[in-house]
Amino acid sequence: MSLQDHIIARIRAEGPMRLDDYMHSCLLHPRWGYYATRDPLGAEGDFTTAPEISQMFGELIGLALAQKWLDDGAPAPFTLAELGPGRGTLMADILRASARVPGFAEAAEVVLVEASDTLRAVQARTLAAHAVTPVTTTDALPDQALYLVANEFFDALPIRQFVRDGTGWRERQVGLQEDALVLGLGPAQPQPALKDRLEDTRDGDLVEVCEALSSVLAPVTARIARHGGAALIVDYGDWRTLGDTWQAVHKHAATDPLKAPGTADLTAHVDFEAIARAAAPCAHTRVTPQGVFLERLGITQRAQQLARGLTGPALNSHVAAHRRLTHPQEMGNLFKVIALHRQGEAPPPGLET
């Protein structure tokens, strides 16, 4: 049996499946899910992320979080957490860079929020030199000051899609035609949660909704509001999504999200307005392009410093990595950064309210 057989059997028994349900099964089904069964990152895998491109990304994020911790009066103990840590590379770079900040490492309890057993094992290897606490959901974060990072995590949360029809909405669903999975539309229904979107959409427009976002963020914002800290969120997307951004990637190329479920990475653009709305009771910063954020934190100076020790192909790939992270035509503009922090406190460096 494959995940495709399993999904087809479910649709036969229960009818068309919601997209978030399909996406959740494809990514996290314990036996066949994409993240559950593999390490998808890097040149050999399906996609590459900023921390895998260059150590500079995690170093600058680590120093930004440590600076915010100092600005907050160095609360101790505190939680240093990451959502969806992949291979653990970002956290390793954060810990290396922040080790020079007096008191930071001693006061930090490192917590990794990860749903995949396979990736949890990779993270444990990468971070073998550190004490880390693995958890599967943000509810399990300790009740203390929280400094958190999430890179390319929210794009993996399951979405629903709705197509406008008059004042109602038709939900996009996965159904069956003969033995093949196909996308279809449910009946038009009112959607109270989409009331605002009646103002900026027309008949036939498609909007996306990520319901998991608020349940993931609620425990995070509760801890920051109560004890202090910040959450730094980096992902691709923009303020308010409009249109179909659902995509599947396999071996660094786009593929059909309905083909061979469980074998491709499924993502959608992150709606930063939805993150800002879920920020309460915390404040949120402006959404800032990744390139601008990294430049403000001094990536060019760091790149020049690292370049002094490099020659030949290593130097070329270092220069290319700097460009890739920051250039507007590469990741610099597509990726955005937002931070959540306590009302009335300064945001982390590199961002403004």
Ligand code: SAH
């Ligand atoms: N942040 C890493 C990896 C991004 S890939 C990097 O930048 O390289 C997405 C990560 O989120 C993977 O570790 C995946 O297993 C994890 N993940 C996806 N959905 C999740 C969920 N609902 N709960 C917890 N972890 C999840």
